[in-house]
Amino acid sequence: MSDLSNMIAANADWFYLVGAILFVLTLRGLSSPKTAIRGNRFGMVAMAIAVVTTFFLAEGPVLWLIIGAMVLGAIVGMWKAKTVAMTQMPETVALMHSFVGLAAVAIALATVLHTEQQHGAVARVELFIGCFIGAITFSASVFAFGKLAAKSWAKTLVGGWVKPVQALLFIAMIAFGAVYFVTNSLPAFYAMAVIAVIFGWMWIAPIGGGDMPVVVSLLNSFSGWAAAGIGFTLGNSMLIIAGSLVGSSGAILSYIMCKAMNRSLLNVLFGGMGTSAVSAGSDDGAPKNYKAGSAEDAGFLMANASSVVIVPGYGMAQGRAQNAVKELYELLKEEGVNVRFAIHPVAGRMPGHMNVLLAEADVPYDDILEMDEINSDFASTDVVLVIGANDVVNPSAKDDPTSPIFGMPILEVTKAQTIMVIKRSMSTGYAGLDNSLFYMDKTMMIFGDAKKMVEEMVRSINGAGH
Template sequence: MNSMNVIAANADWFYLVGAILFVLTLRGLSSPKTAIRGNRLGMAAMTIAVITTFFLADGPILWLIIGAMVLGALVGLWKAKTVAMTQMPETVALMHSFVGLAAVAIALATVLHTEQAHSTVARLELFVGCFIGAITFSASVFAFGKLAAKSWAKTVAGSWVKPVQALLFIAMIGFGILYFTTDSLTAFYIMTLLAVIFGWMWIAPIGGGDMPVVVSLLNSFSGWAAAGIGFTLGNSMLIIAGSLVGSSGAILSYIMCRAMNRSLLNVLFGGMGTAAAVAGDDDGSPKTYKSGSAEDAGFLMANASDVIIVPGYGMAQGRAQNAVKEMYALLKDEGVNVRFAIHPVAGRMPGHMNVLLAEADVPYDDILEMDEINSDFASTDVVLVIGANDVVNPSAKQDPASPIFGMPILEVTKAQTVMVIKRSMSTGYAGLDNSLFYMDKTMMIFGDAKKIVEEMVRSINGTGH
């Protein structure tokens, strides 16, 4: 009992320590070299927050709280051990949905179980927190379905979409204002339902090429939803943690939009579409490309001086990161200068390629961002593209009719030789054909990324100096 009283009496101090640890967590997560330390600091901060809040609760139902915590921990541990890296983007989106759902549940519980009327400030907190949480919930569920290629997460398109979105948003805000001014429960329920529908309709038209930005923005929304929960519960730690997540997610979304040379509004309400697009200079005539074998690729890389590897979602899909690390190490031993070029929106979520390469223990010093390495392609002997499409598409610089025109890309076309590992000549996630594949300097290598790279490793071993 004494320990409980000590924690309760010094809750603000514990929350302050937790808040500082959360700030240090973000600082640690800003670099792959310190990411593990950042994660550990975050775990410590969350432990402090949970324990402190537990002892501050007014008449808690212990069996219900502890049971939920144990169940949640078991599910979390199970998912952490079983989720493949290829499923990480949709898993992140699904976790965002839970934060939004929690915000809605707490708002509804507060509205239902308070006997007296809410103050003006409390109604504003409930209004904002609930509709942000509801939008986050349904939008994240759709993002999960789209990233996981679920049949129910169908993209919607047509001239009717934007008017419907506008009507839903206006109606949602209108009923929210009605609740704010009259404390009407009916208005609150309708606002919540409209927010759930709007979240779904808001994300449904967005093309696959924009999903990394969407995931980043939903991360921001989940943070603001958590901050809203904090205001509702009067919990300073939740307000601070939610604000940190919300602001950092918003900044990341802005950075990614800059990397695509597009505004956030264009991504969210314009999009680059989902149907296969045809370049403006495409006359419909058959296109020819050169294909080669893994042995050919291994020979070229083993005899090169400089090699740049450009990973994309194909590397994740084939779970090829460890094979790529083995090839990287082998080439290094042969005296080849090997580096990795990372586009900010490569993969299905922010930092997707960095996570994969870190998992395979690729040295951080050889993993370079687009701005750091783009000028080096002109002096590179061989570029190996592994399952990337849109982030190396020359149409972004050459074709004004292309939906991605103006988007900064990895300028692999400047290298002496380009090799591309793909399963087929199908388009990328944005549905766009890629003129890189038809260039004279490009060699296509068809097959599963992991198997191809493993064959390349055997070839390099056979041609080693």
């Protein structure tokens, strides 16, 4: 066993290099649903190499504590992976980000308290940055979890006092960090960590629900930078590389999502959207008229169409309707209907939410198209079926300069011949905005649970002899 340990320790850099290459291949694989499984396998192997190598490099490891933590973490992880519902995936991801941030803070504190080690200027900067990024990631991710899970304690903060308080907290955090850097003062380091936790909460709390997908993506980036900070603290090159990959990829994804919303990242983080709701049908106080139809009507229209585009939204996730949608898709395909799916980059509650749901139902990847690929086809589409989506198909983004989402690219479903929308009610979407699409003459509202309504559409088509 000692020979194995010596061999691994002597070749640690080579093992870490192999792990780093596998992590790069992981990201490459995750760039497409077709290669995502392979990418995940690369990541699993890379993480196993990193853990085993680091384990043999440790000086005097406490085996029972390390192995116990790994076994407990594996049990909890496998249990959550098997039991978490797809509707709960966004808040689960946010909660996992919080653990990475907490780990960064814990390691930074443990390193600072290691009295036998003298921390130079560079080390103090690393500890300061790693700790405050980790602390912000921790509290911000906890709030994002609460917001996505609709917890009562995750209240959106509004008012003119919020931004001054944010500024004061940020300045205080930097000031205490500077004091620690100059004097090596432990109380200053503790104060900086506590203020960073409070700042993380205060920073995310004012952001409205409409921007939460971008926040989740950004926190993913932060968790990566926090991990990289841990790597610098521990002198672990593998952790630095893996954290940097996660941090940079999360930042790129955040940029892509902001571009899809036609907004800057600073505007999302410090401007806020969706913090004030607009009641459905109450723009000028006058009631609006809309047409309501049945699932049978929808089934008849789709079965007799030549082209159908399905636009999934959070309502599909909430109703767990993806398998019923797959059945509808297959049935229409059998009837010779050209059926495709249109995905907006910020549909759902997290990046790629709709893609994951459709992949879970084994919908062919070739028929799942992104916004830029499908928008030009709506004008020649007979029927569009919108399932629980609101903000990503809201015409106000193109037509109303006073709308908070004006300028945001949307799925241009209004160009289709007929539009059908499945919703539970006429309530607003996650951004709290009314949608003029629902009141158009060629729009038919179908009220009810997404899964139940789609199943009724399938029965209607089958019963009609199609």
